[in-house]
Amino acid sequence: MTDTSLRKSRFWLVLSLIVMLVSSIGASIVQTSGGAVKIHDMSWVTGSGKTMSALLLVPDGASSKDKRPAIVLAHGWWNNKEMQDSNYVELARRGYVVLSIDMYGHASSDPLQEGHEADAATGMYDGVKEVASLPYVDTSKIGISGHSNGARAANFAIPIDDQASTPLIKSVYLVDNDPIYTDADGEYVNYYGSRDVGVQADQYDEFFFRSYDKAGKELTAPRDYIGTPNAQSFLHFGADPSGASKRSSYTTYTKTVDGRSAIREVVNPAQTHPWGPFSKQEVTSLLTFFDKSLGTPNAIAPGSQIWQLKEGFNALGLVGFGIFLVAFATSLLHTRAFAGLRIARPAIVEKREGRALVWFWGGLVVSAIVSGVSYWIISANTAIGTVSFLGDPPVNPQGAVWIIALWAALNGVVSLIITAVSYLVFGRKNGVDLRAIGVLPGWKKFGQGILLGLIVVASAFLLVFVFAYFFTTDFRLWVLAIPTFTPNKLGIALIYLPFFLVYFLANSIAINSFSRFAIRGREWGNTAVLALANAIAPIMLVIAQYSHFFVTGDLIPGFGGINSIWLFPIVVILPVAAVVTRKISRQTNNPYIGGFIMAAVVTVVSVSNTLTYTR
Known part of the structure; x- marks a missing residue:
């Protein structure tokens, strides 16, 4: 029985390692487009004096002689940079330089100081300045996009860019957060100026795209957003929508602002807020928007997407991680240090x-x-x-x-x-x-058991770091992730x-x-x-x-x-x-x-x- 148990534990242990290795290799191949994109896990001190962490994806051919458009991506509140992987995989394989940041306070970037919540927005603009400093980036074609609070960070980056001696942001794509509609006096305003702006307003967004009366009572639900004065003003470039013709979703509107043709558009799919970064529709809309605004270097149809393969490989890693926890724990029971914890055979259970x-x-x-x-x-x-x-x-x-x-x-x-x-x-x-x-x-077995558990957990996360070091991937599926950490x-x-x-x-x-x-x-x-x-x-x-x-x-x-x-x-x-x-x-x-x-x-x-x- 002991030999059989040991063989089973070793089999599952080896299998878990193989599964995690296959997961990491597969995810790496997808996110680098088979080696056509270089991916760098970066950490640097920004102009704001804080340490920022980000993934930089650089497509082959990008150089000082072949400058590329660049996109800075930001995740939502309580998330990390890998949550934008559907977007950065597809943008990079189409030839864009992509920087996906950990906003301040999140993941491996510096914590957010209490009372300085707006600093999360400067994280977006610090990312813009970093990507603009790269010699292979066309600084006249820089776009930003964020999901949820990442979209809020994009909104907050606009006035910072307006005050810069040379504005850098040409286009903005907001996913699951409202654009800015009015000024400090409550008057409708073209907050974004001559920049191109697109919005994804999900019909079942848990937080945004509602309208309220002066007392704060909700007037319209998210699925009614496109008909609201706010949405109509946005599509009319900040004009008061009263008496104006009604504009629609899934339509691109243009207007000459400050001497250049600017874009406004809204898409409103029937999906929820957290589904945004995990949606083929969202990726398609984002790719289509940036193609109109910045021009896609590598012409690949927006609907032709491979990021789902990466998600599949990442999810496989989650399975391998779970198997490892059990297999390594039971394998340690056959070592001299922990043999005393192992029972001769599992008890026969009765009904x-x-x-x-x-x-x-x-x-x-x-x-x-x-x-x-x-x-x-x-x-x-x-x-x-x-x-x-x-x-x-x-x-x-x-x-x-x-x-x-x-x-x-x-x-x-x-x-x-x-x-x-x-x-x-x-x-x-x-x-x-x-x-x-x-x-x-008994206290001895209790203590031995906790020590065994500590070794298993430490070993499991050590593997996460090893695979991340060699392949720049982690194990995740949608909102469940096992990343590296500081x-x-x-x-x-x-x-x-x-x-x-x-x-x-x-x-x-x-x-x-x-x-x-x-x-x-x-x-x-x-x-x-x-x-x-x-x-x-x-x-x-x-x-x-x-x-x-x-x-x-x-x-x-x-x-x-x-x-x-x-x-x-x-x-x-x-x-x-x-x-x-x-x-x-x-x-x-x-x-x-x-x-x-x-x-x-x-x-x-x-x-x-x-x-x-x-x-």
């Missing part, structure tokens, strides 16, 4: 009947209800919501992580209470032994790790010590049920939010759009946690190892993918 089954299903239902209701209450709390956006450094430098960590810890406590009540009322009377089911493994993130992770430990340790104890039994004679059925149970509340909240949104045109009152968006990665992480902890617990009868691994991984991933404030 559960009668009152025991009632306690099981009752516990799942109560946990799901508490999970959903508590998240709703936290989301609706104004004070908590404010902190979630701004943080409270230095104790709480990442408000977005804090709100999820708080919710996780609350549900961990509830899980411990339900488990304790189940044991006291039912389990103890029926001979349940806490040592036998792994809840009390050293300061480890200190920040220690702030939030205790919250996640409460949840993932409690969850692992409940799943592996108290809820492990056979369903229809198979343990995998039990694992599947528990994996679904972990995620059922977030799934139902997401379904409720977007069903309401698509039917009514607006969000559920009191349930903010960002709160439902934050649930997307959680819907994946929680079922994975059930599987990972079950796989490790089966060979150790120790629920703390898998619980610690999941808590540490989720904490590091969370603090690496969000906004950081500092004093």
